[in-house]
Amino acid sequence: MSPTRHKTLTLKSKRFREERQDVWKEMEALLQRIEARSVRGLSDEELIKLPRLYRSTLSSLSVARSTSLDQSVVTYLESLSTRAYYVIYGSQQRLRDRVYSFFTRDWPLAVQSAWKDLAASSFIFALGMLIGFVLVTNNPDWFYSFMSADMASGRTPAASEDYLRSTIYGYDSDDGGLGLFAASLFSNNSGVAIFAFALGFAFALPTVVLLLYNGLSIGAFIAVFVSKGLGFEIGGWLSIHGTTELFAIALAGAGGCLIGRAVAFPGEMTRMESLRSKADQAAIILGGVVVMMLVAGLLEGFGRQLIDTDWVRYTVGGVMLTFWMLYFFLPRKAIEGKPS
Amino acid sequence: MSTAGALSADQVKGGRRHLVTPEGIDLQIELADVGSRIGAFAIDLIVMILILLMIIFGAGSISAYDGEVAVTILVLVAFLLRNFYFTLFEMGRRAATPGKMLMKIRVAARGKARLSATSVFARNALREIGFFLPIGFMFGIGQGGVDGWMSLLTSIWAGIFLMFPLFNRDRLRVGDLVAGTWVVKSPRPILAADLITNDTPEVEAAFAKFVFTPAQIDMYGIKELHVLEDVLRARDREVMSDVATRIRTKIGWVWEEGESNATFLRAYYTALRGRLESKMLMGVRRKDKFDRR
Secondary structure, three states, X not given: OOOEOOOHHHOHHHHXXXXXXXXXXXXXXXXXXXXXXXXXXXXXXHHHHXXXXXXHHHHHHHHHHHHOOOHHHHHHHHHHHHHHHHHHHOOOOOHHHHHHHHHHHHHHHHHHHOHHHHHHHHHHHHHHHHHHHHHHHXXXXXXXXXXXXXXXXXXXXXXXXXXXXXXXXXXXXHHOHHHHHHHHHOOHHHHHHHHHHHHHHOOOHHHHHHXXXXXXXXXXXXXXXXXXXXHHHHHHHHHHHHHHHHHHHHHHHHHHHHHHHHHHOOOOOOHHHHHHHHHHHHHHHHHHHHHHHHHXXXXXXXXXXXXXOHHHHHHHHHHHHHHHHHHHHOOOOOOOOOOO | OOOOOOOOHHHHHOOEEOOEOOOOOEXXXXXXXXXXXXXXXXXXXXXXXXXXXXXXXXXXHHHOOOHHHHHHHHHHHHHHHHXXXXXXXHHOOOOOOHHHHHOOEEEEEOOOXXXXXXXXXXXXXXXXXXXXXXXXXXXXXXXXXXXXXXXXXXXXXXXXXXXXXXXXXXXXXXXXHHHOEXXXXXXXXXXXXXXXXXXXXXXXXXXXXXXXXXXXXXXXXXXXXXXXXXXXXXXXXXXXXXXXXXXXXXXXOOOOOOOOHHHHHHHXXXXXXHHHHHHHHOOOOOOOOOOOO
């Protein structure tokens, strides 16, 4: 064989690159614009071009892999194709549409199909309240085992009727609406809700315990007021925001139960697959719980302080409860091909 | 550097994973390493803190009129940041928070599914449980302080969540595991110029005097070619002269007066790449110099 001459003109990988690189640059420029703004910023012409450029980039990649030893070209094409893949096969849904579909469909449907878990967690929660109530009514000493002095802040069985009455009526200017709203966002209850959900992984047992315990303290709290003849009044005070807040806690518990059941009884699937299959639904429910906590915070901060009349408080609480029930459980059409 | 086909055990260990598009091309994505994820998270935390500081400054001027409004705004912003910062950014087109964008990584669905909004929400809900709640506990937010045992337990709890990515093959956070996502690299390399140039007659003439025999070219394989490419792109004089000397010795090339190392290396690179690529067309990928094909 004769010595090989310098072969730049015949190097196929170089010619290949020269012929195709305009397409790659075009794809890159288009991707940059899509990532910076949106697919909607493209003209019709560019939209038609997009899949064509994508396919031709992919084919360049596979040609480059099998014919070119120019590392920089192959790495470049790999990253370009991957970026294009995520754009083409990624979700095209706008944030606004996502939020819209969350409220109109995803969230209520997720709650609807978890109705068994919701019933279970509400039952456990209510059971806790009942036990707490009965125990404290029969023996006020129980109160101190369910409530820390901090949480009770003077509202103990030893308090006078007048003092208790003063805690549930009247707008206290030092600790007014906004402040209470702010406090409630970081209150115990949002923590309880998230934990009730998170601890579901351990076969839902911690969720059950948490719901029971939280129920106990609410029951005990109510019992103190009832023993002083303030039963009707405390009902109003609690229900104005409580219907939303306690509902939210029950929902979070339902999310926990859902996950716990999936892990405990995976059926045909592996535990992990089973968990995966329920995780999205549980996440949607929890997302909703965050929203409900915000609403409850507003009701607690403003509604409860500004409205002093019992029956109005009951009405607001009742309306909220009815609203949530209708919102979640009115029949809804699932979009075809998209199981909730 | 990858080739189409199966990934070697080393590549899998290094974080390469198959991702076959519906068109049948294996994109071979790369998982983000734990370091860049920690970096991204740190950046995000700093961004969130900066936003809060700005609000505090802004609220400071309001609080002269109404302290309650100022506090409420602050708490509300903190609440929104904590709950939606990660979620909203990761639902975006780049599927990355500012920290992740800076570290050039992004969230993607494992397997072929699309990255759904609910997955993003789920993975970040667990961030809440694994990070923000324990931190809150330790600083006793809303709890009126905690005792030693409680903070020990919380530390262990948070520790499990934090260490989780180190102990599984796909570097998944607990949130990733549950949500069916993972974090991958999304580099944006620019297309560097081809090392083989023959634009001007002078360049052509300079290269023309290098004529290698097939035996001289066949000394190396693909791995060495790529090292040579890196050397040529880095353009470090010392390294180039070192490499050039080695190659000359190995292939028995006699250095002539006035022969520059850079030109020699480029010429050899061109010849070697031409040779190896034409072999590839015949279905032979010569891995490295020990591969006698």
